[in-house]
Amino acid sequence: MSAHEFEPRIVGFLCRWCSYNGADLAGTSRMKYPPNLIPIKTNCSGRVDPTHVMKAFAEGADGVLISGCHPGDCHYINGNWRTAGRYPMMKKLLEQLNIDPRRLRLEWVSAAEGDKWARVVTEFIEEVRELGPLGWKDQVADEYEQQEAVSA
Amino acid sequence: MSKPKFAMYWAAACGGCEIAVLQIKEKILEVAENFDIVFWPVATDFKYKDVEAMADGEILLTLFNGAVRNSENEYMAHLLRQKSQVLVAFGACAAQGGIPGLANVSTAAEIKELVYIDNPSVQNPDRVFPVERFEVPEGELDLPHLYDTVRALDQVEDVDYYIPGCPPEGPQIWAVLETIIGILKNGGDLPPKGTVLGAGTKTCCDECSRVKKEKKITGFKKPWEVPWDPETCLLEQGIICMGPVTRDGCGGRCTSVGMPCRGCYGPPPGVTDQGAKMLSTLASIIDAESPEKIAEIAATVPDPLGTFYRFGLAKSMLRRAKV
Numbered sequence: 001m002s003a004h005e006f007e008p009r010i011v012g013f014l015c016r017w018c019s020y021n022g023a024d025l026a027g028t029s030r031m032k033y034p035p036n037l038i039p040i041k042t043n044c045s046g047r048v049d050p051t052h053v054m055k056a057f058a059e060g061a062d063g064v065l066i067s068g069c070h071p072g073d074c075h076y077i078n079g080n081w082r083t084a085g086r087y088p089m090m091k092k093l094l095e096q097l098n099i100d101p102r103r104l105r106l107e108w109v110s111a112a113e114g115d116k117w118a119r120v121v122t123e124f125i126e127e128v129r130e131l132g133p134l135g136w137k138d139q140v141a142d143e144y145e146q147q148e149a150v151s152a
Numbered sequence: 153m154s155k156p157k158f159a160m161y162w163a164a165a166c167g168g169c170e171i172a173v174l175q176i177k178e179k180i181l182e183v184a185e186n187f188d189i190v191f192w193p194v195a196t197d198f199k200y201k202d203v204e205a206m207a208d209g210e211i212l213l214t215l216f217n218g219a220v221r222n223s224e225n226e227y228m229a230h231l232l233r234q235k236s237q238v239l240v241a242f243g244a245c246a247a248q249g250g251i252p253g254l255a256n257v258s259t260a261a262e263i264k265e266l267v268y269i270d271n272p273s274v275q276n277p278d279r280v281f282p283v284e285r286f287e288v289p290e291g292e293l294d295l296p297h298l299y300d301t302v303r304a305l306d307q308v309e310d311v312d313y314y315i316p317g318c319p320p321e322g323p324q325i326w327a328v329l330e331t332i333i334g335i336l337k338n339g340g341d342l343p344p345k346g347t348v349l350g351a352g353t354k355t356c357c358d359e360c361s362r363v364k365k366e367k368k369i370t371g372f373k374k375p376w377e378v379p380w381d382p383e384t385c386l387l388e389q390g391i392i393c394m395g396p397v398t399r400d401g402c403g404g405r406c407t408s409v410g411m412p413c414r415g416c417y418g419p420p421p422g423v424t425d426q427g428a429k430m431l432s433t434l435a436s437i438i439d440a441e442s443p444e445k446i447a448e449i450a451a452t453v454p455d456p457l458g459t460f461y462r463f464g465l466a467k468s469m470l471r472r473a474k475v
Contacts (some may be wrong), residue, residue: 008186050428054469057421071443084443085435086450090434093431096457098474143301150297 008128010037012065013048017075019067027115033118046079063103063128070108144151155204156212158187163218163225164252167242168319170194175322219252220303224296233309241305244318251306251467256472260298315350318416323348351401360404368439395427427460
């Protein structure tokens with residue numbers, strides 16, 4: 001692998017009851033998957049405010065993965081139903097902002113599905129790798145520098 | 153002793169803010185009595201060079217309305233900051249980017265292409281575009297450079313206070329001016345820097361006269377698709393109303409006449425991305441028998457960007473569309 005190959009930076013929001021334990025299981029079972037995902041533990045996938053997703057992209061993430069309990073298994077009864085509702089809206093919004101909606105992904109991973117976790121993360125990283133860098137921070141910075149140069 | 157100096161400037165905006173100032177009616181005379189109006193292009197004949205000639209900090213109060221989207225806007229933002237002790241972002245455009253901020257879904261080149269070529273009522277086979285510099289016998293003429301990205305005032309310059317609204321409500325404008333005049337006359341401290349003036353600290357729902365119960369909707373509707381109901385919360389009727397994510401201060405004027413809140417007063421305290429919060433709110437009140445069904449209904453939301461970020465795109469987390 002060359003040193004210049006693009007390595008996607010993925011932010012993962014994992015619910016503490018299912019997906020975080022699923023990721024733990026993948027680790028303790030010594031399953032191998034790429035290290036590009038930064039996991040953030042949330043109480044529930046329903047706690048993932050769309051602001052968090054936007055902030056992740058704005059701060060330089062190339063992809064965002066939200067992962068929670070399977071519908072019906074939510075520790076808070078229906079927190080993940082809300083996530084299910086936000087997801088298509090966020091996808092549509094990203095599309096309007098000319099960001100490939102595939103950069104955002106929602107998955108249900110239970111505490112017993114370490115293998116699914118490893119598979120989902122591997123797949124998602126490969127998908128984002130193909131999409132290439134998003135580079136939001138650089139885009140905005142460049143833009144402002146250009147504007148200030150013109151006005152000076 | 154000479155009177156403190158007052159300025160008002162109009163950048164990328166529709167002009168509604170300038171008219172809104174006249175909503176204070178005869179009290180405008182009190183403004184003139186207490187302030188020396190030194191620069192207000194809409195109302196007076198002072199020129200940029202008059203402002204340039206002033207000492208730094210000579211103007212006490214500048215109300216700056218409009219977003220910053222070209223080099224002239226930006227120049228004036230820097231100039232007025234330098235010459236003013238108190239710079240106020242006046243109105244939704246200066247405070248949030250406002251409606252002009254929606255231009256951030258495209259680039260300057262795309263906008264010019266649409267306006268001068270693709271517009272159905274335009275015939276321009278020679279592709280004539282306005283140029284920024286042009287030589288005439290009398291000298292060189294120049295036009296401001298149009299930026300790709302529209303910015304709110306505080307993304308360009310240091311801002312002391314914000315007065316939100318599209319436009320700010322007359323009584324609110326007067327309340328702010330009256331406070332400042334009072335401080336000038338009787339002493340006292342100005343509010344801390346960064347304060348949002350002329351607005352509340354709760355949400356529009358708090359002021360809205362409609363009856364709110366449990367919110368459960370099964371689809372999105374336009375105001376004309378529901379039978380007239382002056383009582384029930386608009387969101388509960390399925391109309392997308394930005395009330396829950398919008399700062400109060402307007403008195404709930406739109407909702408009292410059956411029109412949903414558009415979000416012009418900007419986000420309430422503690423919210424950075426008004427649109428993302430609205431998206432979250434809306435998804436939370438969809439009522440269906442399964443998450444799949446909820447997702448199906450959520451996917452039918454028309455134009456999330458234009459609805460949720462109608463006034464706040466420039467100040468949102470992502471600020472603009474990807475180029």
